[in-house]
Amino acid sequence: MTTNERWIDTAEQALMLNEDDRANLKLLTTVDLIVAHLGITDEQIRMAYENRLRQEIKQSASVLSDLASEGEC
Numbered sequence: 001m002t003t004n005e006r007w008i009d010t011a012e013q014a015l016m017l018n019e020d021d022r023a024n025l026k027l028l029t030t031v032d033l034i035v036a037h038l039g040i041t042d043e044q045i046r047m048a049y050e051n052r053l054r055q056e057i058k059q060s061a062s063v064l065s066d067l068a069s070e071g072e073c
Contacts (some may be wrong), residue, residue: 012022035045
């Protein structure tokens with residue numbers, strides 16, 4: 001184990017990170033690197049996130065509407 005790997009292991013233990021925490025932190029780090037490399041702005045991320053939320057709301061509304069229609073006689 002390298003010095004860097006030992007430091008990472010010690011830091012993860014000190015922060016009491018579980019397996020999911022470590023995976024999420026690695027994923028966030030990867031996304032940060034990709035975003036920086038591609039020059040994606042915070043505004044672009046905000047707009048894409050807003051669009052994603054709109055899609056989720058529309059999909060949920062459709063599912064709920066279908067569910068409500070199934071209960072009608």
